[in-house]
Amino acid sequence: DAKTTQPPSMDCAEGRAANLPCNHSTISGNEYVYWYRQIHSQGPQYIIHGLKNNETNEMASLIITEDRKSSTLILPHATLRDTAVYYCIVRVNQAGTALIFGKGTTLSVSS
Amino acid sequence: GAVVSQHPSWVICKSGTSVKIECRSLDFQATTMFWYRQFPKQSLMLMATSNEGSKATYEQGVEKDKFLINHASLTLSTLTVTSAHPEDSSFYICSARVAGGDNEQFFGPGTRLTVL
Numbered sequence: 001d002a003k004t005t006q007p008p009s010m011d012c013a014e015g016r017a018a019n020l021p022c023n024h025s026t027i028s029g030n031e032y033v034y035w036y037r038q039i040h041s042q043g044p045q046y047i048i049h050g051l052k053n054n055e056t057n058e059m060a061s062l063i064i065t066e067d068r069k070s071s072t073l074i075l076p077h078a079t080l081r082d083t084a085v086y087y088c089i090v091r092v093n094q095a096g097t098a099l100i101f102g103k104g105t106t107l108s109v110s111s
Numbered sequence: 112g113a114v115v116s117q118h119p120s121w122v123i124c125k126s127g128t129s130v131k132i133e134c135r136s137l138d139f140q141a142t143t144m145f146w147y148r149q150f151p152k153q154s155l156m157l158m159a160t161s162n163e164g165s166k167a168t169y170e171q172g173v174e175k176d177k178f179l180i181n182h183a184s185l186t187l188s189t190l191t192v193t194s195a196h197p198e199d200s201s202f203y204i205c206s207a208r209v210a211g212g213d214n215e216q217f218f219g220p221g222t223r224l225t226v227l
Contacts, residue, residue: 036218043115043204043218044155087154095208096162098145099216101155 003027004088006105012082014111018075022088025069030092033064034099035073037084044087044101047073078109113139115207117219124195125227132190132222134205140185141207145216146178149202161188185210195226 005023012018024033034049048055048062050071055062061074075082087104091097114137124130134144142163147155159180161167167180177199179191188207192199206218 038155041202041221041223043117043206043220046215046217049215096143096160098157098160099206100157101147103154 003031003090003100004102006086006088006102008103009106009108012075012078012107012109014080014109015077018078018082018107018109020073020075020086020088020105020107021070022073023070024088024090027068027090028092031090032093033062033068033071034089034091035060035062035086036089036099036101037082037086038104039081039084047086078107080109080111083107083109113207113209113215113217115141115205115217115219117203117205117222119222120220121223121225123225123227126196127194129191129193130195130224132192132203132205132224134188134190134207134219136186136207136217139207140210141188142185142210143208144182144188145206145208146180146188146190147204147206149204149221155204158190192224195224197226200224200226 035047036044038044050062064071085104085106116135118133144161146158149155158173159167159169161180161182163182169175182188202221204221206216
């Protein structure tokens with residue numbers, strides 16, 4: 001079973017920041033938070049992951065609360081191409097452990 | 112970044128026939144590959160975990176005799192859907208983990224299977 005809770009859908013205006021929340025209140029100390037996205041009819045694309053510190057890369061920022069029970073993925077300047085299903089996944093960083101996908105959040109970016 | 116390819120990208124077959132889907136890691140070696148299935152408007156469901164040179168581990172409810180997985184090399188895993196039926200029509204996605212890496216999973220583009 002997925003260990004995360006995400007809103008089913010969100011809307012965002014092009015050029016604005018998209019803030020996607022994720023609740024993972026039962027996360028264990030050795031579990032990482034991963035974010036992937038899936039554009040329609042494509043394979044999932046890795047975005048970012050973190051353990052407890054905030055992380056930033058060229059795609060997005062990941063903000064993890066101090067108690068690690070929730071996190072927020074931030075797309076600083078959303079574009080139409082960011083329209084996709086975004087999945088928040090918690091997983092131990094261990095060889096052979098698969099990513100288990102929940103229902104994700106469908107982000108719709110409009111002009 | 113690491114690239115995973117799948118072949119074919121889409122396939123249509125008649126009921127009762129078998130279909131083989133290939134998953135290749137193009138620029139890295141993958142000790143572990145994973146196979147997922149995705150029905151329309153649903154999330155990805157893990158079908159099996161495949162380790163190079165050993166038998167695959169199937170998730171509960173996935174028939175191992177129907178979905179044959181072979182991972183004979185560090186760059187290739189195949190999924191064969193045997194005696195396919197219309198209910199097997201789905202989007203099949205593989206992913207691969209870099210050998211010796213930090214356990215990142217890279218996904219293929221998926222294969223759309225339609226069984227008539």
